[in-house]
Amino acid sequence: MKPSKSFIGLIIVSSAFIFYASGLYTNLQTDSALEIVDFSIIKDAERSQDIPSNPNRSPFYGDLHVHTKYSFDAYIFGVTNTPYDAYRYATGEGITHPLGYEMKLREPLDFYAVTDHGFYMGMVENYADTSSKISQQEWTKPFHNINRADNITLASGPQRANIFSSVLTQAIIQPYPLWHPKVIQAWLTKNLQLALTSFDYNVHKSAWADVANAAEEFNNPGTFTTFIGYEFTTSTAVEGGNLHRNVIFNSSNAPIRPWTRIDSLNPEDLWTWMDSLRDRGVDSLAIPHNSNGSNGQMFEVETFRGNPIDLAYSEQRMRNEPVVEITQVKGTSDTHPLLSPDDEWADFEIMNKRVGSRPPSYSMPQGGYVRDAYLRGLTLDWNKQGNPYKFGLIGSSDTHTGAGSFDENNYWSKVGILDGTAQGRGSVPLTDERIAQLTQYSAAYNQPPSTQELEGRTYADTGFEQWGASGLAVAWAEENTRDSIFKAFKRKETFATTGTRLAVRFFAGYDMDSIALDSEDMVQEAYAKGVTMGADLFASNNQVPQFLVWAQRDKNGAPLQRVQIIKGWVENGSGTPHEKIYDVACSDGLAVDSLTNRCPDNGARVNINDCSISNDVGAVELKTTWTDPDFDPAIKAFYYVRALENPSCRWSTWDAVKAGETPRPDLHQTIQERAWSSPIWYIPEQSKVEINIL
Amino acid sequence: MNLRILVFFFIGLFIFIIDTGLNSDESSKDIYISDQELSSLLSAWTSQVGRAPTDEEVVNIINNLVQEEILYREALLLGLDQEDRIIKRRLAQKLTFLKQETMPVDPTEQELLDFYESNKAKYFMPPTYSFKHHYFSKESNAIERANNSLNALIDGDMELTGDPFFLGKNFNQNTAAEIERSFGASFLSAFDQPKLNQWSGPHESAFGEHLLFITDTSDGFFPPWNKIAAKVTQDYVTKTQDDAVNLYLNEIKSQYRVIINPNYQF
Numbered sequence: 001m002k003p004s005k006s007f008i009g010l011i012i013v014s015s016a017f018i019f020y021a022s023g024l025y026t027n028l029q030t031d032s033a034l035e036i037v038d039f040s041i042i043k044d045a046e047r048s049q050d051i052p053s054n055p056n057r058s059p060f061y062g063d064l065h066v067h068t069k070y071s072f073d074a075y076i077f078g079v080t081n082t083p084y085d086a087y088r089y090a091t092g093e094g095i096t097h098p099l100g101y102e103m104k105l106r107e108p109l110d111f112y113a114v115t116d117h118g119f120y121m122g123m124v125e126n127y128a129d130t131s132s133k134i135s136q137q138e139w140t141k142p143f144h145n146i147n148r149a150d151n152i153t154l155a156s157g158p159q160r161a162n163i164f165s166s167v168l169t170q171a172i173i174q175p176y177p178l179w180h181p182k183v184i185q186a187w188l189t190k191n192l193q194l195a196l197t198s199f200d201y202n203v204h205k206s207a208w209a210d211v212a213n214a215a216e217e218f219n220n221p222g223t224f225t226t227f228i229g230y231e232f233t234t235s236t237a238v239e240g241g242n243l244h245r246n247v248i249f250n251s252s253n254a255p256i257r258p259w260t261r262i263d264s265l266n267p268e269d270l271w272t273w274m275d276s277l278r279d280r281g282v283d284s285l286a287i288p289h290n291s292n293g294s295n296g297q298m299f300e301v302e303t304f305r306g307n308p309i310d311l312a313y314s315e316q317r318m319r320n321e322p323v324v325e326i327t328q329v330k331g332t333s334d335t336h337p338l339l340s341p342d343d344e345w346a347d348f349e350i351m352n353k354r355v356g357s358r359p360p361s362y363s364m365p366q367g368g369y370v371r372d373a374y375l376r377g378l379t380l381d382w383n384k385q386g387n388p389y390k391f392g393l394i395g396s397s398d399t400h401t402g403a404g405s406f407d408e409n410n411y412w413s414k415v416g417i418l419d420g421t422a423q424g425r426g427s428v429p430l431t432d433e434r435i436a437q438l439t440q441y442s443a444a445y446n447q448p449p450s451t452q453e454l455e456g457r458t459y460a461d462t463g464f465e466q467w468g469a470s471g472l473a474v475a476w477a478e479e480n481t482r483d484s485i486f487k488a489f490k491r492k493e494t495f496a497t498t499g500t501r502l503a504v505r506f507f508a509g510y511d512m513d514s515i516a517l518d519s520e521d522m523v524q525e526a527y528a529k530g531v532t533m534g535a536d537l538f539a540s541n542n543q544v545p546q547f548l549v550w551a552q553r554d555k556n557g558a559p560l561q562r563v564q565i566i567k568g569w570v571e572n573g574s575g576t577p578h579e580k581i582y583d584v585a586c587s588d589g590l591a592v593d594s595l596t597n598r599c600p601d602n603g604a605r606v607n608i609n610d611c612s613i614s615n616d617v618g619a620v621e622l623k624t625t626w627t628d629p630d631f632d633p634a635i636k637a638f639y640y641v642r643a644l645e646n647p648s649c650r651w652s653t654w655d656a657v658k659a660g661e662t663p664r665p666d667l668h669q670t671i672q673e674r675a676w677s678s679p680i681w682y683i684p685e686q687s688k689v690e691i692n693i694l
Numbered sequence: 695m696n697l698r699i700l701v702f703f704f705i706g707l708f709i710f711i712i713d714t715g716l717n718s719d720e721s722s723k724d725i726y727i728s729d730q731e732l733s734s735l736l737s738a739w740t741s742q743v744g745r746a747p748t749d750e751e752v753v754n755i756i757n758n759l760v761q762e763e764i765l766y767r768e769a770l771l772l773g774l775d776q777e778d779r780i781i782k783r784r785l786a787q788k789l790t791f792l793k794q795e796t797m798p799v800d801p802t803e804q805e806l807l808d809f810y811e812s813n814k815a816k817y818f819m820p821p822t823y824s825f826k827h828h829y830f831s832k833e834s835n836a837i838e839r840a841n842n843s844l845n846a847l848i849d850g851d852m853e854l855t856g857d858p859f860f861l862g863k864n865f866n867q868n869t870a871a872e873i874e875r876s877f878g879a880s881f882l883s884a885f886d887q888p889k890l891n892q893w894s895g896p897h898e899s900a901f902g903e904h905l906l907f908i909t910d911t912s913d914g915f916f917p918p919w920n921k922i923a924a925k926v927t928q929d930y931v932t933k934t935q936d937d938a939v940n941l942y943l944n945e946i947k948s949q950y951r952v953i954i955n956p957n958y959q960f
Binding site for chain 2: 041052054056058107128129130131133136145148149150181184185503505517518519520522523550552553555556619620621
């Protein structure tokens, strides 16, 4: 028995040693992604501090999703606009599209954030620059001089699409051999990308510093707000489930490098990193987008690794992701006709392909739309797993040209050369020359045909016809400063629009009907007596709450048609989800039919030949106090506002009208621009597992 | 007679031989790596990795350098640098940076003040208006209600039947641009010759009719020095750097002649 005893002793001693040694190794590692840099240019103390503040809060319009030349794909799309150009655009200056025309806003924005892909930020420009060290590697050849002035042509579009979809993905995964010092350095600093031959850390860091510097230079408290940010471009390991998120920082302090998909594909690791930064005094939030193209993965009922969602997961997700981008160029993610068959407005700017898939493949709607996510959240909560989907709503553009395209009548879509013309977007028939190009390309790169025949005419079949001129993020904030607007996102007091400057107020409480709708103090009283969008309304002695809605039209857009409240709830016995849509205010003095809960037709029409709209119907503002006729105080529910404008021409119709063509028969010729508020959640008394991020 | 032509021919041949001899590519096949270049490479390696490179690694470093140099020279020989817009731009940028960096970036107070004086307009704060208003929504006979209310106001009757305005009643120190964003462009005419502390109207906005009571206007002003010193300094530095480049450009521009096909169809 003696030998075995000493053998056990040996094992204990040696495992203790290994444990100690490995601990030592861990101490050798530093985490480069947690190194914080102060990017500020002018110290706050030096700034003039006369910032107007509104206790009743004002709506500030902006875009939190903008790519410039530093994004690997934008550069391939011919974009050379810098973050500085992007901010100039947001403040009202005109900047140039890759195809040479001017892009200019009708009205400047209040805030803007350049969010280039963190992954390989700045690298493609470096491959294209034939004087750079990395461009001497053989595989960078297709990138060489890609954006030289004479190479930015329409004819280069197909080739660019191919570089984007295949060359890049093959190139980036070549690591150095294991013995290489860069591999050791990658391990020592927890910075995996250093170990890749196609990566140059200095180029990457200086691109990120330039993004931050541009934000700092243009941030002008009281007038124009910028955020330092980037896109965390991750996806599920199989089936291309897009899990993209934008990360926005609350101050001039930000990490020395963005945390990217090379660090981890798992969004939970991103949140852990954000939590660590928060412990170090840098607050941030992550904003998921294009859930519509996630093949149902964005709002899954299980975690990234396939485990059940638990309270800790729900809390961490809500701590880091208080808002979601419901609408952008690549479609709108409110709901899908298959998910909401009783919603007559569900078929709106539906983009049914997985993001970036080639050839384009179908994206499953379940788990990809926010209304469905809210219901899933309630069901998970009902099942005591917490509610990870209790987020507010914003819109943004996801433009890759530096300039968001929000106007149906002045639309350039988002991927530069590829969709910068009406022909490229598929809204007007192709010329013979373009047909030849596209056919040749499909044959050369073994892709399915990228043209289609409709009523005897040939159109581009690129998927861009499903994209749209959308959207804007709107924050209800006291003042136009980083701090004030960031806090609005955190408390979810936000709404989303499809690019229109429509505005929506939304309150709920038990004493709302005591507030006179024509009182000058209406808003102040509503804040005092209730809660607003993004907040919880707690049960109070089985009382029935009232909701107060107030919408104002865009002064340059179409008038309002109706305001709706969308309700979702789950049955207490079974967790079965339900949704219902109530029209609550109609234009032109019309009354809601209490049987169908719908406004009658107000008679607004669009002339498809010149895109003119009826100018004698519709409302400049709609406001009402509303009570849920089906309210049950024991059932947890959410309520959010959808405000709809009168119909107007879709961008594809504008394109056709301008080209003297008839609009494509298979596309919607008109749309109803709209806004969605963040929900108010009604919380019954017995609930014990409520997630509250504030 | 023809002898003179022959003389010229031989002179030409002579010059040609001398020229090819002097410009022979043979002599440029040496790659000279200076001590300085070597030690800077090795110390860069050491600082990145945290230890000195082994012999094998030194060989690798030098090989990389040599490869890069060979490829570079061969590329030059093939003329790959010619007519490459990226390389042109890069070189132009390098020279621009050089010219910018040669400028002193530490301006004196006097220089800053002079700069400020000559660019004053840029720092001008535009006029602002503080006002309150009564709003009459387009939704119900705005003009009539507005006119009635104006008369009532003039008669001293403060009981008004206006509507609440979405963005509120009181606007403090708004510039013309801000007013346009809140009310639409048509509303600006109400501020053309503002009369203070009296009701006027009705004025039309994108949302209806308004009775307007302007309480204060500021003519626009130049902010005090301490509020803008930092910005002026930043602008001054940028400006001097740009000037340096322009000065340099102007000096040599005259030596260049630009030729464009006059028949080119733009």
